[in-house]
Amino acid sequence: MLDELKQHVRDLLAGDVAFVVAYGESADGRTAPVLAREPADADGLVWNDRCYFNLTRYLTDRDVMGDGEAKIGIVVKGCDLKTLNVLLSEKQVKRENLAVVAVRCEGMKDADGNLLAKCETCTVADPDPSFCDRVIGPVPQREPREDDYKDVDEIEAMSPAERLAYWSAEFDRCLRCDACRNICPLCYCRECLASQHDPRWIPASSSIAGNRLFHIVRAFHLAGRCTNCGECERVCPAGIPITTLMRKMGSVVRDDFGFEPGATPDQRPPLVSFAHNDPDPEEVKAP
Amino acid sequence: MIAKRDQLGAQIAELLETMEIVAPVRERGRVYFRAVRSPDDIAWDYGTSVNSIKEFFLPPRQVLFCYTSGGFKPVSAVPEKPRVIFLARPCDARALNIMDKVFLGDRPDETYAALREHATIVGLACDRPDQHCFCTSVGGSPAGTEGMDAILIPTGDGSYDVKILSDKGRAIFPDVPGDDSTVPDEFVQKAEAAIRRHITVPDNIRDSFASDYWREVSETCLKCGLCSHLCPTCHCFDIVEEGDCRVRCWDYCQSDTFTRIAAGHDHRAEKFSRCRNRVYHKFDYYPENFGVVACVGCGRCARHCPVNNGIADLVNGVDAR
Amino acid sequence: MKNLYTPRAARVKGIVPETRDVRTLRLALEDADEPFDFAPGQFLELSVPRVGEATFCIASCPGDTEHIECSVKRVGAVTEAIHMLDLESLVGIRGPYGNGFPMETLKGKDLLFVGGGIGLAPLRGLIREVLRARDDYGALTILYGARTPADMVYKDELDVWQGRDDVRTVLTVDPGGETPDWKAEVGYVPDVLRKTAPKPDAGVAVVCGPPIMIRLTLAVFDELDFDAECILTTLELKMKCGIGQCGRCNVGPLYVCKDGPVFTYAQIKEFMEDILHI
Numbered sequence: 001m002l003d004e005l006k007q008h009v010r011d012l013l014a015g016d017v018a019f020v021v022a023y024g025e026s027a028d029g030r031t032a033p034v035l036a037r038e039p040a041d042a043d044g045l046v047w048n049d050r051c052y053f054n055l056t057r058y059l060t061d062r063d064v065m066g067d068g069e070a071k072i073g074i075v076v077k078g079c080d081l082k083t084l085n086v087l088l089s090e091k092q093v094k095r096e097n098l099a100v101v102a103v104r105c106e107g108m109k110d111a112d113g114n115l116l117a118k119c120e121t122c123t124v125a126d127p128d129p130s131f132c133d134r135v136i137g138p139v140p141q142r143e144p145r146e147d148d149y150k151d152v153d154e155i156e157a158m159s160p161a162e163r164l165a166y167w168s169a170e171f172d173r174c175l176r177c178d179a180c181r182n183i184c185p186l187c188y189c190r191e192c193l194a195s196q197h198d199p200r201w202i203p204a205s206s207s208i209a210g211n212r213l214f215h216i217v218r219a220f221h222l223a224g225r226c227t228n229c230g231e232c233e234r235v236c237p238a239g240i241p242i243t244t245l246m247r248k249m250g251s252v253v254r255d256d257f258g259f260e261p262g263a264t265p266d267q268r269p270p271l272v273s274f275a276h277n278d279p280d281p282e283e284v285k286a287p
Numbered sequence: 288m289i290a291k292r293d294q295l296g297a298q299i300a301e302l303l304e305t306m307e308i309v310a311p312v313r314e315r316g317r318v319y320f321r322a323v324r325s326p327d328d329i330a331w332d333y334g335t336s337v338n339s340i341k342e343f344f345l346p347p348r349q350v351l352f353c354y355t356s357g358g359f360k361p362v363s364a365v366p367e368k369p370r371v372i373f374l375a376r377p378c379d380a381r382a383l384n385i386m387d388k389v390f391l392g393d394r395p396d397e398t399y400a401a402l403r404e405h406a407t408i409v410g411l412a413c414d415r416p417d418q419h420c421f422c423t424s425v426g427g428s429p430a431g432t433e434g435m436d437a438i439l440i441p442t443g444d445g446s447y448d449v450k451i452l453s454d455k456g457r458a459i460f461p462d463v464p465g466d467d468s469t470v471p472d473e474f475v476q477k478a479e480a481a482i483r484r485h486i487t488v489p490d491n492i493r494d495s496f497a498s499d500y501w502r503e504v505s506e507t508c509l510k511c512g513l514c515s516h517l518c519p520t521c522h523c524f525d526i527v528e529e530g531d532c533r534v535r536c537w538d539y540c541q542s543d544t545f546t547r548i549a550a551g552h553d554h555r556a557e558k559f560s561r562c563r564n565r566v567y568h569k570f571d572y573y574p575e576n577f578g579v580v581a582c583v584g585c586g587r588c589a590r591h592c593p594v595n596n597g598i599a600d601l602v603n604g605v606d607a608r
Numbered sequence: 609m610k611n612l613y614t615p616r617a618a619r620v621k622g623i624v625p626e627t628r629d630v631r632t633l634r635l636a637l638e639d640a641d642e643p644f645d646f647a648p649g650q651f652l653e654l655s656v657p658r659v660g661e662a663t664f665c666i667a668s669c670p671g672d673t674e675h676i677e678c679s680v681k682r683v684g685a686v687t688e689a690i691h692m693l694d695l696e697s698l699v700g701i702r703g704p705y706g707n708g709f710p711m712e713t714l715k716g717k718d719l720l721f722v723g724g725g726i727g728l729a730p731l732r733g734l735i736r737e738v739l740r741a742r743d744d745y746g747a748l749t750i751l752y753g754a755r756t757p758a759d760m761v762y763k764d765e766l767d768v769w770q771g772r773d774d775v776r777t778v779l780t781v782d783p784g785g786e787t788p789d790w791k792a793e794v795g796y797v798p799d800v801l802r803k804t805a806p807k808p809d810a811g812v813a814v815v816c817g818p819p820i821m822i823r824l825t826l827a828v829f830d831e832l833d834f835d836a837e838c839i840l841t842t843l844e845l846k847m848k849c850g851i852g853q854c855g856r857c858n859v860g861p862l863y864v865c866k867d868g869p870v871f872t873y874a875q876i877k878e879f880m881e882d883i884l885h886i
Binding site: 064178205206 | 314316337347418419484504506507509511512513515516517525528534536538539542544557558559594596597600603604
């Protein structure tokens with residue numbers, strides 16, 4: 001399968017594609033995102049159970065994409081494809097400029113060799129071919145289990161005071177390193193609210209107010225958009241359960257608007273659209 | 288003098304009555320340096336910690352002064368209790384001496400100086416580097432004692448050979464005879480041989496400043512601040528207003544706003560120039576200004592980089608160009 | 609415990625509007641504990657309570673004992689707040705910081721001052737200091753340009769300098785910036801410099817202005833074969849601590865706040881690649 005992937009990328013690069021965002025090796029031999037530019041670069045591609053990176057992140061990297069007019073290729077897993085659909089829905093990237101190479105996936109593992117939580121419940125291991133230009137790899141065998149939202153439910157079972165204590169303790173761990181924000185493909189604002197100086201909406205330091213605002217505002221900005229790739233939590237040096245917060249926001253949008261981000265590339269995001277049957281705030285049940 | 292863990296633990300428990308003890312603890316499957324309440328919290332057999340001990344000398348957030356009706360009232364950040372940093376690795380201890388060059392230089396920072404003064408560093412010699420550690424390539428050693436007041440050398444069976452290195456160390460371990468403060472050669476050789484990662488800092492690194500190399504190696508960098516925040520020698524900071532006070536807080540040179548002036552201009556607007564500047568700051572400018580590389584080879588940047596880049600790689604490849 | 613970052617209280621004692629977006633502040637420290645001894649070319653950090661702190665070069669000279677002066681262009685949050693200060697407003701001052709101009713090496717030399725826009729501010733302190741001991745220096749030439757006549761700072765002082773017969777003053781505005789009654793040069797400062805074709809003799813040139821003007825002017829001095837050791841410039845990058853510790857304002861291994869802001873062209877030539885986009 002890797003050979004097929006390499007050959008396909010080789011062909012793309014020999015054609016009119018400027019570069020391909022793919023999985024390769026870092027200089028110290030670890031699996032890492034790479035930008036393959038010459039056909040020979042395809043020899044260095046990898047595919048293994050450490051390819052957890054969501055490469056769509058680079059589709060919103062201005063240093064990488066330049067003016068966004070070049071034709072480029074990208075390797076995506078089924079979960080990454082959902083993020084790509086959100087980027088297309090939000091008009092951040094042009095489909096006609098992309099050669100989308102999807103890979104079928106048996107799941108990714110963390111540093112200790114355990115299957116990632118998101119992979120246990122994954123229903124897109126076999127990517128939808130209508131969203132890609134090529135699908136590579138054997139049909140996945142593993143049956144996903146249902147997402148029980150246990151982590152979200154545990155917090156929902158807490159009283160408001162308990163929840164405040166819980167999240168305050170979590171956000172106190174935050175260093176404001178911005179790794180979660182910077183690895184998120186959907187955090188692509190030219191000027192992040194948290195970086196703005198004038199006015200300074202969110203304190204720059206790791207103060208209690210600053211940390212809470214940063215995470216809560218980010219959760220709201222990703223509500224109805226986050227496709228749960230889980231990269232934010234993977235990279236957090238403090239181990240903050242960011243995906244729990246994101247999945248909570250996602251479940252609210254799903255329940256209230258019946259909307260699942262990333263299902264197709266031409267969705268109308270609910271928070272920027274109006275429909276006559278939008279839920280009445282009076283009728284929406286408080287959590 | 289050989290001491291068992293429970294003996295050292297009892298010593299820690301006694302010190303806790305009058306001092307703050309910072310030691311490695313296990314949290315969420317990883318190890319962090321935190322203030323502990325009991326010797327039972329200590330992760331004695333840790334390999335590497337996520338955070339370094341930098342934050343106990345350069346606080347991530349520090350109030351500098353508060354506004355009053357007539358002026359500016361300085362706020363003291365001098366700790367109430369003296370502190371022991373327990374089980375610091377040689378790389379992290381050495382990093383403090385490197386940071387001292389800036390903060391205890393021609394304009395000594397009062398808070399940093401007080402925190403250094405009030406802290407005793409008890410080191411733990413390192414017999415378990417991982418694949419990212421490269422201290423021996425940058426003037427350090429897993430058996431190094433630079434920056435420490437005492438060192439514990441693991442004997443392999445839950446005991447430690449305790450060596451005193453300074454008066455402060457003696458005050459923590461008054462019963463330890465203080466004549467011999469050297470780490471045994473056998474341990475040193477074994478420990479240094481266990482280091483798997485080596486880098487070469489080219490002498491002529493400045494010649495490569497204008498090379499395209501920097502554009503290539505920075506392509507996948509996310510410009511997040513993780514490497515800087517975890518690095519024990521990165522010390523760049525921001526100064527901001529927060530309510531009625533002015534605060535100093537950690538900052539990182541990869542940030543979009545680090546060098547951007549109010550009028551909007553930024554001479555390091557391009558990602559590669561920030562990446563290049565960080566490497567040069569550590570491996571060229573700091574040595575020129577202070578005589579030492581601003582890197583201790585702890586490996587945190589490579590170990591924790593969200594996209595598996597590593598600063599060691601960046602320097603290693605320069606020579607080839 | 610006092611710390612390096614606590615400002616000294618000062619009051620605004622005078623406000624001089626210079627242009628539509630530049631005003632000069634005259635400041636006086638509240639306490640007389642320590643004299644504010646500065647050299648031309650040094651800078652201070654000016655705080656507006658609860659708004660922030662920003663770097664300004666000192667535009668007065670040590671001989672101006674009554675007030676410390678700095679000129680402020682309105683570009684962001686802090687400078688906006690400075691432009692709303694009244695007389696007697698409380699501000700904070702940290703400093704003086706930086707290395708200042710090497711006055712001793714300027715003695716006896718012909719001096720060519722090249723300024724653009726608000727870049728005249730650090731030059732003014734230097735020019736005032738030089739004029740206070742005019743006989744200690746050789747021929748003096750001031751080349752100053754701004755976008756339009758209205759954008760020129762220190763208009764009264766420019767008149768005084770133009771009126772002196774022991775100083776040659778050349779004023780210019782950008783092409784398209786001239787008004788019907790403008791009688792002096794029209795052209796960007798680097799171009800006018802090239803036109804005046806100063807000779808690279810034993811003189812010293814001092815260049816201050818917006819980043820692009822500095823870059824292009826230094827390139828003209830290269831064309832005219834000037835010795836890079838004999839060209840001084842003041843750089844301005846984003847600063848926070850002002851004392852070489854926050855790591856922000858470096859040009860290669862040099863910190864603008866500590867090793868500068870006054871540099872010789874020779875010092876920074878090696879690092880132009882690092883500040884190419886200034």
